[in-house]
Amino acid sequence: MEQEFWTTAVLDFLIALGVVLGGVILGGLGAFITDEYPMFKMMRLAEQLKIWAMVAAIGGTFDTIKNFEITILGGQLNLAFQQIVFIVSAFLGAHTGTVLVRWLIQGGF
Template identity: 70%
Template sequence: MEQQFWQTTILDFFIALGVVLGGVALGGLGAFLTNDYPTERMLRLAEQLKIWAMVAALGGTFDTIRAIEVNVLGGQLGQAGQQLAFIVSSFIGAHIGVLFIRWFFQGEI
């Protein structure tokens, strides 16, 4: 059971990170092809994709929020804590993706 928790936590982190980095890379390619400024577009896309990266990593936020509600009302706080850990893990993954893009293009975090 504990192994599955860590697997899910790590997967959520990397899925969110991958959604941000992949979306920014392909968005930058699209900006280049449409004669837009790729750097500016990629920086904006990184911020805009952050919440969607979390949603993708969690498989839909309503399921996670519903699981927290059911577990808290059912007195299973450990299960609710696990769901919160999944949310935090996906947020950290998405945020690190944004920080990486900022660092790469602006040289600052």
């Protein structure tokens, strides 16, 4: 059970990271093709994709919120804590992707 918890937390982190990095790379390619300034577009995309990366990583906001409500009202605080860890893990993955993009294109501004 504990291994499944950590596996899910790591997967949430990496999925959110991948959504941000993949979206930024493909969005930058699209900006280049359409003759826009790719680095500026990539930074904007990284910021805009953060919330969507979190949603994709945790499997949809409504399911997570519903599970969170059920576990708190049911008195299962350890499961509520697990849901919080999954959300924080997804946030850290999305934020890490944004920081990596900023670091990679820092010379472009």
